[in-house]
Amino acid sequence: xxxxxxxxxxxxxxxxxxxxxxxxxxxxxxxxxxxxxxxxxxxxxxxxxxxxxxxxxxxxxxxxxxxxxxxxxxxxxxxxxxxxxxxxxxxxxxxxxxxxxxxxxxxxxxxxxxx
Amino acid sequence: xxxxxxxxxxxxxxxxxxxxxxxxxxxxxxxxxxxxxxxxxxxxxxxxxxxxxxxxxxxxxxxxxxxxxxxxxxxxxxxxxxxxxxxxxxxxxxxxxxxxxxxxxxxxxxxxxx
Numbered sequence: 001x002x003x004x005x006x007x008x009x010x011x012x013x014x015x016x017x018x019x020x021x022x023x024x025x026x027x028x029x030x031x032x033x034x035x036x037x038x039x040x041x042x043x044x045x046x047x048x049x050x051x052x053x054x055x056x057x058x059x060x061x062x063x064x065x066x067x068x069x070x071x072x073x074x075x076x077x078x079x080x081x082x083x084x085x086x087x088x089x090x091x092x093x094x095x096x097x098x099x100x101x102x103x104x105x106x107x108x109x110x111x112x113x114x115x
Numbered sequence: 116x117x118x119x120x121x122x123x124x125x126x127x128x129x130x131x132x133x134x135x136x137x138x139x140x141x142x143x144x145x146x147x148x149x150x151x152x153x154x155x156x157x158x159x160x161x162x163x164x165x166x167x168x169x170x171x172x173x174x175x176x177x178x179x180x181x182x183x184x185x186x187x188x189x190x191x192x193x194x195x196x197x198x199x200x201x202x203x204x205x206x207x208x209x210x211x212x213x214x215x216x217x218x219x220x221x222x223x224x225x226x227x228x229x
Contacts, residue, residue, distance in 0.1 A: 009155070036220075043119065044158075044206065044220035090158060102148065102171060103218065105158035 002027045002093045006106035013113055019063075019078040021109050023091030026072065033074040034092040034103060035065055044090065050074060061085070086113045117141070119221035121207050127227045133195040136224045140189070140209030147190050148210075148218060149182060153203040161205075164190060165212075176201075197228045 007022040025031055035047040048059025055067040065076045074091060088110050092103040122137045140147050149161040161180070162172040166187035175182070179198070184190040194201050204225050208218040 004157075041222070043222040044208075046217050046219075049217070102160055102163055104160065105150070107155070107157040 002031065002095050002104045004091050004093050004104055004106035006089075006091050006109050008109055009107065010110045010112060013081045013111070015083055015113055015115055016080050019076070019081045019085065019111065021076040021089050021091075021111065023065075023074045023076065023106060024072050025074060025091070025093040027093055027095045029095045032094045033065075033067060034094065035059065035063070035074075035076050036090045036092060036105075038088045038090065038108075040087070047076070047089070081111075081113045083113050083115070086111055119207055119209050119219050121205075121221035121224050123224060124222060125225045125227075127229060128197055130199055130228055131196045133193065134197055134226060136192045136194075136205050136207075136226070138190045138192070138207030138209075138221060140207070141219055143211070144209035144219075145187070145212050146210040146216075146218075147184060148208040149190070149192055150206040150208065151203050152206065152223075153200075158206065161192075194226075197226075199228050202226055202228045 003026045005024045033050040036044040037047050038044050047063050048057045050057050050067045058064045063078045065074050088108045090108045091106045094103045120139045128134050145166050147164040150158045152158045160174040163170045164184045167184050181193045204223040206223045208220045210216045210218040
């Protein structure tokens, strides 16, 4: 069975500081990994995805994530936070356990950016 | 191109009443998913349609929940009778056929059962 753990329900950073949102996964087979973002009053939007190509994945809005198999991690980073990055971020894992590729989500991390 | 749309955006109902949520996927997307998020918790999978067929409904909480996708286009999720613990945000997503294609999400329906 697949699962995702997101450490920290809230992360607070200053504008211009490094953003680091943590995600660890559990999967019985090589996983596919995703980060989604939800801005206030909007639906979930895909930030980036890892599908067994390059381990460092670049996404939209300057975000990137690195797949580390030895650590079973897929942490999301951004060098410099903007006020507009304030949102909720969800890590998700997808594998074919059970016969279908249905993403399993973590609990989400709220990113707070203060001036 | 229109994205995934969900109706209504908010619904407040009393315990014991019936509510029907609707999802219109992106045109041409065979896969349709329903998820639910209870406040502060993870987004949990409910079920997956491929066209009009239920591919996986292992996440449906109990038999008070009924999902349909007649004709393989829009889908409805009915809760009857609603209980307090059914409150949460219900998300719908759709995707094209293919390996790990992106799932596009709607804005969600916030259901409050009082």
